[in-house]
Every structure is written in structure tokens, then in C-alpha cells.
Amino acid sequence: MLNIISGLIQPSEGEVLFDGKRVNELSPRDRNIAQVFQFPVIYDSMTVYENLAFPLKNNKVPASRIKVRVQEIAEVLEIEDKLHKKARNLTADEKQKVSMGRGLVREDVSAILFDEPLTVIDPQLKWKLRRKLKQIHEQFDITMVYVTHDQLEASTFADKIAVMYDGQVVQFGTPTELFEAPNHTFVGYFIGSPGMNIVEVERCSGGVCFGSTVLPLESWQVDILKRMTSGNLKVGIRPEFIEVSPISSDDTYEANVRDIEDLGTYKIVTVELGEQELKVRQNEEFDASIDSPIHLSFPKQWLMLYVDEFLVQEQQ
Amino acid sequence: MSLTLENLSRSVDGVDYIQGANLTFEAGSFNVLLGRTLAGKTSMMRLMAGLDKPSRGRLLYKGEDVTGQNVQRRNISMIYQQFINYPTLTVYENIASPLRLAKMSKSEIDRRVKETASMLRIESLLKRYPLELSGGQQQRTAMARALVKDATLVLFDEPLVNLDYKLREELRAELRDLFRERQCIAVYATTEANEALALGGTTTLLHEGGVVQTGPVMDVYRAPVNTLAAQLFSEPPMNMIRGRVTDTEVTFDEYSHHALTQELEKLPPGDYWFGIRPSHIALVPANDDDLEISMEVALSEISGSETFMHVENSHFEMVMQLMGVHQYHTGAPVKVYLPINKLFVFDNDEQLVHTPSRVAGGAV
Amino acid sequence: MRQTRAKNVGITLFILLLLTPVYWLLNMSFKTNQEILGGLTLWPQTFTFDNYAVIFTDPSWYNGYLNSMLYVSINVVITLSVALPAAYAFSRYKFLGDKHLFFWLLSNRMAPPAVFLLPFFQLYSSIGLFDTHIAVALAHCLFNVPLAVWILEGFMKGVPREYDEMAYIDGYSFPRFFIKVFLPMIRSGIGVTAFFAFMFSWVELLLARTLTSVDAQPIGAIMTRTIGASGIDWGVLAAAGVLTIIPGLLVIWFVRNHVAKGFALGRV
Amino acid sequence: MIAWMNWTPTVVVFFVVIAMILAVMTVYEIVSPCTERKGFLPIETTRGDRLFIGLLSAAYINLTFLAVSDITLWVALAVSVAWLLVLLRWG
Amino acid sequence: MEKIPNNRAWWLVLPVFLLVAFSALIPLMTVVNYSVQDIFGPGQAYYVGTEWFKEVLADERLQDSLIRQFVFSGFVLLIQIPLGIGVALMMPKSGVKGSLCLILIAIPLLIPWNVVGTIWQIFARGDIGLFGWGINQLGIDYNYTGDTLDAWLTVLLMDVWHWTPLVALLCYSGLRAIPEAFYQAAEIDRASKWAVFRYIQLPRLKSVLIIAVLLRFMDSFMIYIEPFVLTGGGPGSSTTFLSQTLTTMAIGQFDLGRAAAFSLIYFLIVLLISWLFFTAITHADKEK
Incomplete structure (x- = not known):
């Protein structure tokens, strides 16, 4: 990619533009x-x-x-x-x-x-x-x-950052965009440590589900989902955005703590929700014992839906 | 079953590589050697492996002196920073080679190679040659070769440095799990504080050939014995502020005055170094007595899920680590808050004299 | 692009000039003596294999080739087998007098054989090796072994020591490690060294001629016999010359892929 | 067996002296290993390097005496030895 | 790479040491012995001290061949090194064409030295050789067996033909070892072709060039067989180089003492020069 821009390699297709001028044929020294x-x-x-x-x-x-x-x-x-x-x-x-x-x-x-x-x-x-x-x-x-x-x-x-995957630019955006709304599951996985939790799901009424867990979606998401035929559905949520509360309520899911990794400034909690393992990032003051239940909630604005690996976005 | 370094030193041509190290590694333990480049991590591992002879001191295994013992006769394995595999052998033969040399039966070798390969998820690559593999796969092969023979001492010399960060994350997690059930002594050298934290176990801080501090990772992290240890085991490095304590107040850099409260009251009057971790500085006050300082943004670096913000004013220069993505422009004014109850205090000899109670115990 | 063409023309020209004298030799070897002496012809008018036939039928001719090949082979084997461990020692260890020893070895590569001719003759005569293949092979070691150590040391330095250590940790003994692991890793270095040893032994004549009389006489010495009563037999001489080039071509063909690297003696 | 080498007492003495110097230097090196240092010579040298330079220049000194004068070689030898010692000490 | 101090490494070097010592030290001692004696035949020798050295140093014939030798070696280096670099720069970088070039260029190196002499003996003759005939056709009177200058030039040309390939191949491998990134950087920095050569290629060829100069100097210094076959040292003694003078003296005239004394002086010259080169090489290695 870089060598194409600099002109050390010729692209087989497409154009390279500097300030709107085509420079494909120029050698590196003229560029x-x-x-x-x-x-x-x-x-x-x-x-x-x-x-x-x-x-x-x-x-x-x-x-x-x-x-x-x-x-x-x-x-x-x-x-x-x-x-x-x-x-x-x-x-x-x-x-x-x-x-x-x-x-x-x-x-x-x-x-x-x-x-x-x-x-x-x-x-x-x-x-x-x-x-x-x-x-x-x-x-x-x-x-x-x-x-x-x-x-x-x-x-x-x-x-702005261009994230490349398989020789293709899958997202070109600001760091905030990459972090908050990754356009592709690879961006979600690649940006952030640990990467985004990505779960394979199926269609359910009013949302998607995996195992016995049902995740409700926004209505526009459901609408789009209806129009799509692909069965390759995934949802993603960043470990940072999963909320933990000690008590159960309507929109929480009970999960089991598998492991807590203390990284000094923060902790990574591995939980099991049904069959699914999820990573949750908590600050250093978080405390829970292993194999004890905790309650998770997934704020809707951070729950991303991916069809064929690409993000489903609201139409303007 | 433990390995003890007794006053171990090594110097070549008048240059000291290791100076009087005293350490004990227990069986089944995972030990991290943390230090900067040239801190003596590799030298120490080579001494432990028996590849180099110490100039002074002894090496005891199960209480028995093994200082002069030949490498071949010790049951150890080592994984290097470069991906070292036999380039002329297939992955299978690479993993099998220590077993073949131990004259194991064919079927036993086959069983163990397959088992180890599947553990490291390289079973599909067994027929390939190392140089045809990616860096991560090569390093997995090297690890498989090291793990297959059930060594009593496994040494890792910055094995993940040359891999990209996602692979590092993955392999790190795998390593931790792999060693959880093993009864061998694992020693792991790294330059990165985060890696030491992620791997857990026991951490030994090395600097210029000497041991600075050793202990369970969280103990070392929460109570660094001196400023050096604090700097080494903090990434980005801990912020250090000069300050003076009098009977009534604490003054930072003769500029910011603050009434003495809480734990700082116990400090005898005098000059001190105050240390605060980048992650403890906040943009919003958490407590009423948080120290408020007006600063300017010098640089804000965003790492996927967190932001490192460098702030400065005429007196201080600090780094803060914030969760999430925060975009600030250079020169933007900000108010930062230093929680007094998370300050480490070091005396003029740079020795730790006060550990913040909020951080020491871990739990709130 | 114009530059590439200029380069191609240049290199082609150089190679052509380089090959003309060789072509001339080849040309002559297919001519009869009458044609050679009769005037200048650019290619053989009466094409003949007679000159080659002389060489292949006369044992005193073809034995010369066999002798040469025999002592060259012996030399290559000896050179490699002593130079390999020595080069390893130089590339891995610091030991008493290493630098001086290395220089002393190299200085032998540089010592003119003319200095040693007579003592060599007497030395090998006194131990009863005169006119044997082994004598020539040993004498050629004088300049081949230092060169071999030098080239191999360069290649071995390129192999990180971690490989050695890993093998010891895995339980290899030194000889086993050396043969099973280390040598395959520097294959191309060995190939190139063999090529150089072959080349210098094959082209050398002064020592080879001095140390032999009949039984082990090299082809180069036999070639001087073409001067008979009727003058020089140019055709046979040319044919003999052409035949001396062939083994070299074969050898370089085998190591062609390593040569570029090896010509830098592993030192770039 | 070695008759053809035509040994003469002078040459025997010569080689014995050289061998002894080498032996002494080897023992000296084992007892107290030396490191490279920079003296008045333009390059860093070890003790062995200086010995070599000394011996080689001794040969040239003797040849020069032979070529340009009729003075007995003992003088040249004395000069060489002095030069060798200077080199070893300060070179 | 840091080397490990280990004196047991001597065991690995021992075979080489013994082998080379056998071939080098014993003859050297013998030569030293000869140089102080006047030898008439087996068992008939008289100790003469340093007389031979004195004579050799004063011998004009030897001085002449020494000077001739230095001039010749100087020309050899002056022509072959730049020419070799030029050829290396022209060689295709890789592929089939590259290895074909490599093999063709290496051919002269693989020809036994007496055959090299023979080839040129034929090639340069005015009557049956293409080269000599061609020059004569151009109207230039050329005869290497009769004319001193012609003989000289022919020997030089033969040496250039024979050995430039070695220089070229050394430089070629040196050039191949330069990472592509350097050329790319130069391209982007808009460096001229000359600047690329001057600042990228030449500095990186330094260590190979030292080897090339060293090998070429030494080998041209001991050149013997080729001019011997080509010209027999003549006409007169115009192409009689050191080695030939020496060999004639020792074997032809059986003047052993003088030849030995001369050999030693010769050896000392070579030793000094090779030491200078060796020091240069090791220092170049160190800088890296």
C-alpha cells in the first residue's frame, strides 16, 4: 500500500491522486x-x-x-x-x-x-x-x-486511521470512531485491549439470541435485519462498555465469574453467560470472587450488530 | 524442589553483568524478570541455564550445588526472543528432537508431539518447515519444543517482543494457562510492565545487574520499595513530584500548598518525593481533598481503549492514563485532580516511606 | 529504461570479449594442424575430432586428467574436514592467540609458492610421498585451508549462537549438533568453500608439477609435451586446454545459486 | 630424515629463541590476560600484536643495516631488541 | 556477536594448525637454513652467515625484477578494480540472466594457469591468433615475442582478462547484499545515479573491495606460470617477475643460498603488506 503511494510499486487498478492530480505514472522522484x-x-x-x-x-x-x-x-x-x-x-x-x-x-x-x-x-x-x-x-x-x-x-x-484487513481498507476513521463504532468485526477485535467481545447470534423476535440469552435490539436494527437474508449475524460489545451491578434487575443477565486478571490499573473479568465467554473490563477497585454470579447489562448504544462481518448502521 | 541463586555474580573483562543476586524460585511458580534493556535479564537466565559460568556465587537445585553442571545434563528449556528453530527440520521433527535425544520410544514421541502441538494449536503445521511459518507460528513451535520435554526449568527470554500486539495478547493468555498446572519453574524476562502484570506470579525487578525488588506481582506493584522500582514497574512511568511536608501543610514544588490530611500527617516534616500513577490522576475529582492543578495538554495519545495524556504547566509535567478515548488538542487547558490518598511517598534516599492505604490493600 | 538497455549492451560486450579467447581455443581444437598453421580462419573449415581422439586414446594424456581430478578431490575433502571445526572455533570462541593464529594462516595464503618449492620437494621426498596424489593434495592445503577457514568463518558468524545453545539445551552433544544441525544450516557456505578449494587446486601448477614426476602428474604438466620434434602440436594442445575448462564449468553449475553470496566470502 | 634441512647452529639458536619468546608470551598471557590498549601506535593493540610488530620491524632493521652499511649485525640486533622492548612497553 | 572465551577451542583448530604447520613451517625453516649457507650438493654446505642477504640486497637484477613487480601489480589494481566494479554494476540483478552471467564471467577463473598462458600465447600471435592478427590488420606493428612494450601489454591484458572476473564477482555479491530500501530511499531523496553510486554502493562495497584488492595484489605479486608460458620472461627479462627470477635461481641455476635469502626478503615484503591489509580488514569489520 505504502509503496503504491510512494510510487515504488505500480497499482494494477485504480488511481493515486495527490491534490486531485493523477500521479500513477510518475516515478517516486517526481512525486x-x-x-x-x-x-x-x-x-x-x-x-x-x-x-x-x-x-x-x-x-x-x-x-x-x-x-x-x-x-x-x-x-x-x-x-x-x-x-x-x-x-x-x-x-x-x-x-x-x-x-x-x-x-x-x-x-x-x-x-x-x-x-x-x-x-x-x-x-x-x-x-x-x-x-x-x-x-x-x-x-x-x-x-x-x-x-x-x-x-x-x-x-x-x-x-484518521485506515485499518487494513486482507489487503482491503475496512474502516477509515478517527480513533474515537474506531473505538466506539467499529465498522467491521476485525476492527473491533484489533483495536482495543482486550478486543471487542464478538458473539455469533441468531434472529429472534425483537432482537437476536445466543443460547438461551435474548438481546433486544433497537427497532431500526430489527427493521434492517428483516431485510437482510444472510445468516452470518454477530453482535459486538466492548469489554469497557459492559456494566456490572451486584444486584439483578430487569435488563441484567446473570453471568458466572470465571477469572479475574489484575493488570494494576484495571482488571479484566472473564465471565460466562450461558455458553458464551465474555471479557469485561473493570477498574482496579472491582472485586468479586471466582465462580460467583454477577449481573451484566449491555447498554444499547454500545451494542453493535454485524451482518457478514460489517456493521449495521442507522440510515440517515 | 526449588532453584536458588546464592550471591550469584558474573563479570566479564571488568564489566559487571550480574551483581550478587540472591533469589529463590519455587517449583510450579511463574516468575517474571522485569527490567530495561541491558538490565541483566538475559545474563541472569543464561546463568540459571548453565550456559554461562558465574564469576562468584552458587546455583542450588533442590539444595544441591549445580553451578558447574553441564547444560545437557540439566533438564531445562529456553525460548528466545528471535524465533529459534532448526531450519532444516520440519515442525514435527523440531518438536520431537529433544525427545529423540532422550531416546524415547517412537509411539511415545508421536503421542507427545501431537499432544503438545494441539495444545499450542499448531497441529496443522507439523509437516511444514519453520521458515515457511509466520512469526507467531514459529514462536509457537519454539514453545512446543520447550514444553514437550517436561523440563524442570523453562526460561523465556522476551519471547513475544517480535510479535504484533494482538498475538502477544493471545500468547500471553495461553502461557498463563499452560503453566497453571505444570510443576516446573518458569522464568520469563520482559521489558514491559504490562506484560509482567498480565502474566502474574512473582515479579523480580532488575536494574543494572542487581535485584531491586522481588515478590508476588501485586505486592511489588502496590508497594515499590524505592523510586527506581516505582519507575520500572509502571508504564507509563510513575509521575514524580518534589514536595515538602511541614507541621501543617504539604507544598509541592514550592508552588501548590495543601493542608495535611489523612495519612500524610504521619510523615515527619522534611523533603520528599511524591509519586502518583498515571491512572490515578483524573479529570474529575473523586474526593473532596483531591489536589486540583491547572495544566495544559502537551500531547494526547490514544491507544485503542485508553488515552495517555501528557499535561504540563510551568512547574509540573505529568502523564495521565484515562479510560476510553478522549481527544484533546495540544495546548488545551485542563484541570487535573490528584487524589492525595493515592500518593506514594519516598524519602530523600528515594526509599518508600509511605504506601497509600487506598491502593495497598486492593479492595475498597 | 534506457539505462537498463545500456547496461545490457555493456555486459554483453564484456562477456563477448571475455569469451573470445576461449572461443579461439575451442575453434582451434577442432582444426587440423595444417589449417591452424595455414592461415587464419574464424571457424574450422575441416571439422575434426582427431585432436580429442588423441587425448582420449592415449593413457598418458587421460591419466593426466584423472591425476588432476584425484588430487583435487582429495584436497577438497581434507580442506573441508579440517577447516570446518577450525572455522567454528574462530567464529564462536575467543582463545589464546586466536587473532594471531588466524593471521598466520592467512599469511600462508599469501606466501608465494615459489619460496617453498625446493623445500617442498625435499620434504615430500624425505617422507616418501614424492609423486603421489596425496602429496599434491597436502601441498595445496597450504593455501586452500586458510582460505576455507576464512570463508567458512564468515558464514558461521552469520548463524546466531542461540542455535548452538538451543541444541545443547535440547540435549545434543557437540559432534552430533555439529553434523546434524549446524552443517545443514551453512550448506551454501560449504558449497562455496568446496568450489574455491576446487578452483585453486585445479588451476595451480607450480607445486603440482614440482611434487610429481610420472604417477601423479597433472594434466597441466603433460600439456608441455605437445612440443615434439616437429614443433608444437597446436590442435592437441588446444583440445587439452578445452578439456581442462569443463570440470570447472560443471562445478560452478552445481553451486551457481550460492556463488553470489559466497564470493563475498560471507563478509558483506 | 632431517638431514636435507641442512640445520646450522645459528638457525637453531634463532628458532629456539623465537619459540621461547612465544612460549613465554603464552604463559604470561595465561597468568595475566591482557586487554587491547592504545599506545603510541596508531591502532589499538594487544601484547601479541606488539610482539609481532616488533619482530617484523626487527627483521627490517637488520636488513636495512645489511643493505646500507658494513657495521656488524650485532649492533642492528641490539637496536632491534631495544625497539622491541620499547614497543612492548609503550606501543 | 560476543565471543565466548574458551581455550579448549584450540582442540578444534589443532588439525588445521598441524596441517598448515607441516606445510609451512618446515619448508620455512629449511629456507632459513639455506639462506645462511653455500650449498654445493647433498652434505656439502658451508656456513656463510649473512653474505647472501648482502649480495641479494645489492643485486641489481633482483632489484629490477622487484620494481617491475610493483609496477605490474600497481597497474593490475588500477585497471582491474574499477573495471570489476563497472562490470558488477552492469550485471543483471537476479533471475536466469543473472546466474548465466555469473557462470560465463567465472569461466576465466576456472582455467588452469598454464592453459591461460597457452590460450593467450595462441590468441595473441600475429599469424594464428585472432587478437594478434586483428591488431596487425589495423596497421599496428605488434609482436609480443619481440617487442618489450608489446610483451608487457600482452601480459597485462592477459591478467586483466583472467582476474577481472574475480573482482567483478566479489563486487556483484557485495552489491546484492545492499537492501532494496537504500535504493528506494535514494530514489525518494532524488539522488542522482552518481550519488547513488558514491554514497550507497561504494561505501557498502568497502569490505568486499578490501578483499578484492588483497587477493589481487597477492596473486599478481606471485604471478609466475602465465607469463612464463606466454613469453618465457622475455624478450630479454622484460616480463620476468619476482617468482620467475626466484624459480630460475633455485631450480635452474641451483643457486640455493642466494635463492633462499631472496625468498626470505620476498616473504618479509609479503608479510608486511598482508599484515597491513589484514589490520585494515579487521578494523573495517569492527566499525560495523
Whole structure:
């Protein structure tokens, strides 16, 4: 995908548009983009300064401007004291900073593409670099495309995230949308830790059911369901949105606590509702004993209905 | 049946890798070594495995000195960060290889390979070669090979680092279940605090070759012995604030004054470090005596189901961890609330002097 | 795209130039001596296999090939069997004098055989190995073993030590691990090393000629016999030359897929 | 068996001395292993490296004396030994 | 990779050590013995001290062949290294064409050295060789058996033909080891072809090039068989290189003492140069 945007690979179908212009046939050098790779790609015989100046020189930027620009980027990336070191003697994360710097240094780029750039970085440093990138993004205001399998990384920078599944974009939305209304069961599973509870269900009167449990649905959902023929029905609800109360009431379901995982800041409770296992996320003060009953409720606005893996949405 | 490290040290060419470690691992226990890169986790595991010889100290197994014993004669297995499998053997042969070397009967080998493979859900891959598999499958193969021989000591050296986070979540959960019933000693090294919490068992914090703290995971988490332990075992790192306690009030960074209440009254006057976990800072007050501070948003990071918000003002810089997705723009003013009853207090030597009662016991 | 074409033209041209002298040899080997000496012809006018027939029927000719192949094979076997464990030691362990030993080995690769000719002759004569295949094979070890250790060490360094440890933990003994697990992992390194050992042993003549007289005489030495009373027998000489190229071609065909990697001696 | 090697006392002494130096260095190395260090030579060296450099330069010193002067080689030898010691100590 | 200190590794090295010591040390000791004696025949030898060395160092014939040798090796490197790099850059990156190129280019390397000499002996002759005939047809008077310069150029050309493939193949494998990402990055940075070569390919070829230079220097330094077959060292002694001078001295004239003394000086030169190269290589390895 990234390589199609940058032009390193030709798409077999469809168009790539930059600012509305078709660029399919343009080679990467004519597309005005920068790319940062998974592993630091640096010119190791040059100094850090020369590395950063390289794309500018190739673009015939005047020498005085190069100097200013390199200094600027080096400051942002906090490598200004290393400018005159040979690039090969840097540590892995410094190298990656340099290679990011080479992407950022050009002022005329229409987009910067990142291909999992933080894979090689130590977890402690990832925090810092992520923050740095976010700041850079806000400071320079350019289009960035970021590829990652790490959801935290994804949502840190992104205004919008495209979730890819099987070579297809299944949802393109803000982090909030991805979290609150995942468009596809894969998005539900992939975004969030733990992922969404997804349960296979069947049609029942007024809603759907699994085992002996009946889940009532909104009327518009029922309407849509009537028009659909597919039998592949699923409902999803995020562990965060399942409510727990100690007492039974009309809209609660009795479930059995199987396991409680204490993760310090929160707890993940595994419960059994009929035959179905569900994960419930509770804060650290939650307490219950294993094999004891608790009462769950599923707020309707968080209960998502999926037909053929895709979300059923209310028509406007 | 336990493994004891007695004043174990290792140094090569004047560089100390492990300094006088004293630890005991019980059979059937799951132990996590938590520390940053180069904290000595791998060195310690290699000493325990017998791959390296300690410069000083002894290694006792069931009370017997096994310090110099050959690796082949110990019944251990190890799983590496890289996916190490025999590339020239099929998955089946990979898993079978320790058993073949133990001269087990063919049918017994077949039974155990199949059993272990199905436990790790790779039974459909047995005829393939490791390099044809995905990273997760390769690591499952490595685990199967380690588990198939019923080792008395199983060592994991950051086995999940190179996998993506959903797979990590899955395998972590499987691991916990796999070891629940086993009578072996499992030792697991990781750099991530969350992983240690998710795996449970006993946690040992390592830093620069030394043991900082050891104990059941929740004990260590709730009562870190010093600021170092608190920082190591908190992700994002615990927020630290300088403060002074006088007879009547506590002052944070000579800026925010607060009347002494509750447990803090017991502290003798003086300078302290106050620590608060990112998850305990809130945007809404939970108690009347919560400390209110006006800050500005520096960055808000959203991880699927939670938000890490970096806030700052001229005096403080803090990270807070919020449930759910919250989008704030950089520079937006916010009021944050620090619950006084969840503050950890460390003295000037950075030793823990006060554990917040609200957090220590767990239950409300 | 224009650039690719320029490159293709360039490389084709280079290969053509490279092959012309070889073609000329081939061309001559199918000519009669009259035609060779009679004037320049670009291809054989009277195509003949006679020159080859001479070589294949005369035992003193074809024995030369057999001798060469025999000592080269012995050399490859010896080289590999001693170099493998040594390269393993160099790639895995630090030991007393390792660097100096390594350099000393390499310096033998660089020592000109001319320096050693006479002592070699006397050494092998004194232990009764003169004019045997094994003598030539051993002598060629002088430069092949250091090279083999060097190449193999490069390849072995590329195998993470975790593999060794895992095998020990699994219960492998060292020899078993080495043969069953380790060697298959560096197959291509071994292939390339064998190729280099073959090549340098096959093309070397100075030592081979000095250490043999009749029984183990290499083909290269026999070729000088084409100078008879009536001058040089060019046709037979060319045919003999062509035949010396063939074994090399076969060997490189077998290892062609590993060669690119191996030519860097595992050191890139 | 070794008659063809034409041994002479001088050469025997020469090789015995070399062998002894190597043996002494080996024992020394076992007793107290040395680490790389940087002296006046442009590269980091170990004790063994310095010995090698010393021996090689000793050979060149002797050859130079032979080539350009008629002074007895004992002088060249003395210079070489002095140079070797300097190298080992400060190189 | 961190190496483990373990002196028992010596057992693994021992076979190599013994084998090479047998082939290298005993002859070396013998040569040292010869170099201090005047030998007339078996059992007839007189101790002469350092006389041979003194003579050899003053011998103009030897000095000449030494200088000739350095000039020759210099030219060999000057031509073959750039040419080899150029060929490597032109070779197809992979596929059937790639391996075909590889095999064809490797052919000269696999030809026994005396056959190489023979091939060129024929090829360069004015009457029956394509090359010599062609040059003569162009109106240039060329005769490698008679003219010093022609002989020189022919030997050089033969060496270029014979050994450039080695340099090319070394560089080719070096180039293949450069990850694709570097080219992509350069493409995106809009680097010119020259910049790609100068800043990506050349720096990454460094370690292979050191090996190439080392091997080429050493092998050209001990070149013997090929010029011997081609020109016999002539005309005069214009193409008589070190090894040949030495071999003639030791075997042809049975001047053992002088030859031995000369061998030792020769050996010392080689030792010094190879040490310099070796140090360069190990330092290049370390930097990585």
C-alpha cells in the first residue's frame, strides 16, 4: 500500500491522486514525497549533517537555506550535537532519527510516508519518539501516512486511521470512531485491549439470541435485519462498555465469574453467560470472587450488530 | 524442589553483568524478570541455564550445588526472543528432537508431539518447515519444543517482543494457562510492565545487574520499595513530584500548598518525593481533598481503549492514563485532580516511606 | 529504461570479449594442424575430432586428467574436514592467540609458492610421498585451508549462537549438533568453500608439477609435451586446454545459486 | 630424515629463541590476560600484536643495516631488541 | 556477536594448525637454513652467515625484477578494480540472466594457469591468433615475442582478462547484499545515479573491495606460470617477475643460498603488506 503511494510499486487498478492530480505514472522522484523505512536507512559514509542535507542538495536548494533547515530539523529531533559525527557510529535509535530527519527536511513534500519506523526502538524510547513525531506533525502541518501494527502508535499521531484487513481498507476513521463504532468485526477485535467481545447470534423476535440469552435490539436494527437474508449475524460489545451491578434487575443477565486478571490499573473479568465467554473490563477497585454470579447489562448504544462481518448502521 | 541463586555474580573483562543476586524460585511458580534493556535479564537466565559460568556465587537445585553442571545434563528449556528453530527440520521433527535425544520410544514421541502441538494449536503445521511459518507460528513451535520435554526449568527470554500486539495478547493468555498446572519453574524476562502484570506470579525487578525488588506481582506493584522500582514497574512511568511536608501543610514544588490530611500527617516534616500513577490522576475529582492543578495538554495519545495524556504547566509535567478515548488538542487547558490518598511517598534516599492505604490493600 | 538497455549492451560486450579467447581455443581444437598453421580462419573449415581422439586414446594424456581430478578431490575433502571445526572455533570462541593464529594462516595464503618449492620437494621426498596424489593434495592445503577457514568463518558468524545453545539445551552433544544441525544450516557456505578449494587446486601448477614426476602428474604438466620434434602440436594442445575448462564449468553449475553470496566470502 | 634441512647452529639458536619468546608470551598471557590498549601506535593493540610488530620491524632493521652499511649485525640486533622492548612497553 | 572465551577451542583448530604447520613451517625453516649457507650438493654446505642477504640486497637484477613487480601489480589494481566494479554494476540483478552471467564471467577463473598462458600465447600471435592478427590488420606493428612494450601489454591484458572476473564477482555479491530500501530511499531523496553510486554502493562495497584488492595484489605479486608460458620472461627479462627470477635461481641455476635469502626478503615484503591489509580488514569489520 505504502509503496503504491510512494510510487515504488505500480497499482494494477485504480488511481493515486495527490491534490486531485493523477500521479500513477510518475516515478517516486517526481512525486514529491518522503518515506521513512522500518529499519534505519542512512548513508553511513556521510556525517549526520550531510545525511540531512542530502535530499535538499539533490533538489538544488541554496546552501544557506540548507544550513538553516538542517539546523532546524536537528533541533527538533534533538540530534544537533551529533551533526558532525559519522552516521555509522550512531546508535540504532539515533540512526532512525536521522532517517526520519531526512524525510522531514524537505519543505516541498506533499506527504511523508512512515513504514513502521519505531520497530527497532526500545520501548522506553518509543514514548519519546512518538511524542516527537506528534509534535512535528502539529508543527509542520503536512500529510503523513503511517503504517504500523501497533494500535497505540497508530492512534497517537493519527487524525484518521485506515485499518487494513486482507489487503482491503475496512474502516477509515478517527480513533474515537474506531473505538466506539467499529465498522467491521476485525476492527473491533484489533483495536482495543482486550478486543471487542464478538458473539455469533441468531434472529429472534425483537432482537437476536445466543443460547438461551435474548438481546433486544433497537427497532431500526430489527427493521434492517428483516431485510437482510444472510445468516452470518454477530453482535459486538466492548469489554469497557459492559456494566456490572451486584444486584439483578430487569435488563441484567446473570453471568458466572470465571477469572479475574489484575493488570494494576484495571482488571479484566472473564465471565460466562450461558455458553458464551465474555471479557469485561473493570477498574482496579472491582472485586468479586471466582465462580460467583454477577449481573451484566449491555447498554444499547454500545451494542453493535454485524451482518457478514460489517456493521449495521442507522440510515440517515 | 526449588532453584536458588546464592550471591550469584558474573563479570566479564571488568564489566559487571550480574551483581550478587540472591533469589529463590519455587517449583510450579511463574516468575517474571522485569527490567530495561541491558538490565541483566538475559545474563541472569543464561546463568540459571548453565550456559554461562558465574564469576562468584552458587546455583542450588533442590539444595544441591549445580553451578558447574553441564547444560545437557540439566533438564531445562529456553525460548528466545528471535524465533529459534532448526531450519532444516520440519515442525514435527523440531518438536520431537529433544525427545529423540532422550531416546524415547517412537509411539511415545508421536503421542507427545501431537499432544503438545494441539495444545499450542499448531497441529496443522507439523509437516511444514519453520521458515515457511509466520512469526507467531514459529514462536509457537519454539514453545512446543520447550514444553514437550517436561523440563524442570523453562526460561523465556522476551519471547513475544517480535510479535504484533494482538498475538502477544493471545500468547500471553495461553502461557498463563499452560503453566497453571505444570510443576516446573518458569522464568520469563520482559521489558514491559504490562506484560509482567498480565502474566502474574512473582515479579523480580532488575536494574543494572542487581535485584531491586522481588515478590508476588501485586505486592511489588502496590508497594515499590524505592523510586527506581516505582519507575520500572509502571508504564507509563510513575509521575514524580518534589514536595515538602511541614507541621501543617504539604507544598509541592514550592508552588501548590495543601493542608495535611489523612495519612500524610504521619510523615515527619522534611523533603520528599511524591509519586502518583498515571491512572490515578483524573479529570474529575473523586474526593473532596483531591489536589486540583491547572495544566495544559502537551500531547494526547490514544491507544485503542485508553488515552495517555501528557499535561504540563510551568512547574509540573505529568502523564495521565484515562479510560476510553478522549481527544484533546495540544495546548488545551485542563484541570487535573490528584487524589492525595493515592500518593506514594519516598524519602530523600528515594526509599518508600509511605504506601497509600487506598491502593495497598486492593479492595475498597 | 534506457539505462537498463545500456547496461545490457555493456555486459554483453564484456562477456563477448571475455569469451573470445576461449572461443579461439575451442575453434582451434577442432582444426587440423595444417589449417591452424595455414592461415587464419574464424571457424574450422575441416571439422575434426582427431585432436580429442588423441587425448582420449592415449593413457598418458587421460591419466593426466584423472591425476588432476584425484588430487583435487582429495584436497577438497581434507580442506573441508579440517577447516570446518577450525572455522567454528574462530567464529564462536575467543582463545589464546586466536587473532594471531588466524593471521598466520592467512599469511600462508599469501606466501608465494615459489619460496617453498625446493623445500617442498625435499620434504615430500624425505617422507616418501614424492609423486603421489596425496602429496599434491597436502601441498595445496597450504593455501586452500586458510582460505576455507576464512570463508567458512564468515558464514558461521552469520548463524546466531542461540542455535548452538538451543541444541545443547535440547540435549545434543557437540559432534552430533555439529553434523546434524549446524552443517545443514551453512550448506551454501560449504558449497562455496568446496568450489574455491576446487578452483585453486585445479588451476595451480607450480607445486603440482614440482611434487610429481610420472604417477601423479597433472594434466597441466603433460600439456608441455605437445612440443615434439616437429614443433608444437597446436590442435592437441588446444583440445587439452578445452578439456581442462569443463570440470570447472560443471562445478560452478552445481553451486551457481550460492556463488553470489559466497564470493563475498560471507563478509558483506 | 632431517638431514636435507641442512640445520646450522645459528638457525637453531634463532628458532629456539623465537619459540621461547612465544612460549613465554603464552604463559604470561595465561597468568595475566591482557586487554587491547592504545599506545603510541596508531591502532589499538594487544601484547601479541606488539610482539609481532616488533619482530617484523626487527627483521627490517637488520636488513636495512645489511643493505646500507658494513657495521656488524650485532649492533642492528641490539637496536632491534631495544625497539622491541620499547614497543612492548609503550606501543 | 560476543565471543565466548574458551581455550579448549584450540582442540578444534589443532588439525588445521598441524596441517598448515607441516606445510609451512618446515619448508620455512629449511629456507632459513639455506639462506645462511653455500650449498654445493647433498652434505656439502658451508656456513656463510649473512653474505647472501648482502649480495641479494645489492643485486641489481633482483632489484629490477622487484620494481617491475610493483609496477605490474600497481597497474593490475588500477585497471582491474574499477573495471570489476563497472562490470558488477552492469550485471543483471537476479533471475536466469543473472546466474548465466555469473557462470560465463567465472569461466576465466576456472582455467588452469598454464592453459591461460597457452590460450593467450595462441590468441595473441600475429599469424594464428585472432587478437594478434586483428591488431596487425589495423596497421599496428605488434609482436609480443619481440617487442618489450608489446610483451608487457600482452601480459597485462592477459591478467586483466583472467582476474577481472574475480573482482567483478566479489563486487556483484557485495552489491546484492545492499537492501532494496537504500535504493528506494535514494530514489525518494532524488539522488542522482552518481550519488547513488558514491554514497550507497561504494561505501557498502568497502569490505568486499578490501578483499578484492588483497587477493589481487597477492596473486599478481606471485604471478609466475602465465607469463612464463606466454613469453618465457622475455624478450630479454622484460616480463620476468619476482617468482620467475626466484624459480630460475633455485631450480635452474641451483643457486640455493642466494635463492633462499631472496625468498626470505620476498616473504618479509609479503608479510608486511598482508599484515597491513589484514589490520585494515579487521578494523573495517569492527566499525560495523
